Amino acid sequence: MFIIGKHMTDCSQSTKERILAAAGDIFGREGFKAATIRGIAKAANANIAAINYHFQGKEGLYAAVLENVFHQGFTRFPSKLGIEESAPPEQQLRAFIKGMFYRLLSRDGWGGLSGQGRLIARELLEPTPAFERILDKYIKPHKDRLVSILVAMMGKDIGPRYLLPCAISIIGQCIYYALAGPVITKIAVEDSPIEDNLDRLAEFVWLFSLGGIERIRLETTHTVDNTPLPH
Amino acid sequence: MFIIGKHMTDCSQSTKERILAAAGDIFGREGFKAATIRGIAKAANANIAAINYHFQGKEGLYAAVLENVFHQGFTRFPSKLGIEESAPPEQQLRAFIKGMFYRLLSRDGWGGLSGQGRLIARELLEPTPAFERILDKYIKPHKDRLVSILVAMMGKDIGPRYLLPCAISIIGQCIYYALAGPVITKIAVEDSPIEDNLDRLAEFVWLFSLGGIERIRLETTHTVDNTPLPH
DNA sequence: AAAGGAATAAAACAAATGTTTCAATTCTGC
DNA sequence: GCAGAATTGAAACATTTGTTTTATTCCTTT
Structure with a gap:
């Protein structure tokens, strides 16, 4: 077992990937407006700032999620x-x-x-x-x-x-x-x-x-x- | 032309009815979470308090809207x-x-x-x-x-x-x-x-x-x- | 090993929003 | 016409939430 940071999160994915995955699920379940970046950050074991750092805000995250979801779906x-x-x-x-x-x-x-x-x-x-x-x-x-x-x-x-x-x-x-x-x-x-x-x-x-x-x-x-x- | 109140609203419907109609449209367009009671009140030419008075809050309004929409639809x-x-x-x-x-x-x-x-x-x-x-x-x-x-x-x-x-x-x-x-x-x-x-x-x-x-x-x-x- | 940039954490901020409060107004029954 | 209830208007409140800021930690490069 490797220690990545002070939190023992899933080592196999980067923070950015974890955020994308969690956001896909939460945006899907709750919709864009109802979903909160705090909830997504928590589900991804990440910090709120990480979302804004990687995706420039909620809308940017949503656009990235959408592209990611369709790409994954049509790739598999x-x-x-x-x-x-x-x-x-x-x-x-x-x-x-x-x-x-x-x-x-x-x-x-x-x-x-x-x-x-x-x-x-x-x-x-x-x-x-x-x-x-x-x-x-x-x-x-x-x-x-x-x-x-x-x-x-x-x-x-x-x-x-x-x-x-x-x-x-x-x-x-x-x-x-x-x-x-x-x-x-x-x-x-x-x-x-x-x-x-x-x-x-x-x-x-x-x-x-x-x-x-x-x-x-x-x-x-x-x-x-x-x-x-x-x- | 009749003067109902200080605002010249549609005299043919009660406040409660106007709220129901406007809420049906806005809830439909924006979803429960994204819709705001302020927006609904404005669209219905009503006050925020009127919504809480007649429907005991946003959730109560939504339940009433749902019943109203289905009743109307299956009646017509x-x-x-x-x-x-x-x-x-x-x-x-x-x-x-x-x-x-x-x-x-x-x-x-x-x-x-x-x-x-x-x-x-x-x-x-x-x-x-x-x-x-x-x-x-x-x-x-x-x-x-x-x-x-x-x-x-x-x-x-x-x-x-x-x-x-x-x-x-x-x-x-x-x-x-x-x-x-x-x-x-x-x-x-x-x-x-x-x-x-x-x-x-x-x-x-x-x-x-x-x-x-x-x-x-x-x-x-x-x-x-x-x-x-x-x- | 040190430096500089990349990434993360925590707190602070400002705007939006559901709810509540209380006074003003309108309506209803007598 | 009036008294009391019903309804409406406007402001205040507490919470939530997206964003920003600042400091700290991690990683890569030399």
Whole structure:
């Protein structure tokens, strides 16, 4: 055992790293405004001044946390995780959805209910200025990948008028589990988005979406130059 | 023009009502912690003391707002809005989804992005003690209605193992539009959940869900006593 | 080993905020 | 019209919180 300082803190991480990790958790749990730098400092076994020293204040810390969280998440679970370009698009979609569930909800990812996954939900609800960068760097490429899979499944003639809602419906199902975890647990405890259920839930969302996509595809090819959606 | 007091406020509402309305908007936009009673008082043309007088503090106000918002929302757009019991379950589902979109996103409802709809999203993300009551009184009956429609569509043999995920997928799509409105607008402006798009989006989610439900139904009836979900 | 910079600790500061207090005003029942 | 209750207005209070300051400790370089 090594003695680093007068406090026996975790030697494997620097103060800056400890602050980032603790801040991700606390910002996620409590939101930007409700989180306090005192609480974060305490959780990170660090001093208040260290936060302002390394991150120039609360906002700077938040921006760094956001970048860190997304970088970690998409590094451990990339958009193309387990996707082989040669595989049929249905299987690519399957891997995409599974990737989303694990990125959002697994302990190795953003930790869903108790962790940094809620940070993402919060940004969806009320984007902060720091989120603009995240959108361009992570979210849009991620969406583009899903759209390209959908194009492979539905044909090139599908316009964005149907493609994008499809993408939204698929992503929406995944994110809803991360968002509404607490309530889902209260209403349907068997489907609580905990580690043990991720595979089953991802598989379900995949099948459900396959059906939905097929239904939309049929709808758009059958009604050629009629009203796009039935009234 | 009538002179009510020294301030020329809206005569049609009592102070208590004005506070409730303003608080719903501000709590929704900023969240419980970030919202300030001073800001709410100003927006309601009321005094700080009036809030504490009528609602016994910030928490009391929040509980009252939550009850008020859900009561209003489910009064104007009941669960069974436009649903005839005699209609085929597919059409009942259609009305159910349309009702959700309008309740969550229309100006007459919770106002989506700019209004009280975000309050609901916040409660899903981090339920407050005041939400327990709301769950029992509004959410669970609402869910039960959807489940009964799904039973009518998929047959009585479908167990909760498939029923509830179906319900979650459907509700998830709807709520995601209310949650992620700001980001959707940035990524797919054509599908921004604004008043003009509600009918089209609801119709899309309905069709998509019809396909999803059918796919799940097939899956569960074909693989009788096999593994419930394909590996 | 010494010096200089980097990092941390502790206290102080100023602004924001929920709550309380008390006087002034308005409303209601008689 | 009046008395008492209900409501509102304005100020004061105590706490929390982000930031800054100053001194001390740790680490690297020479």
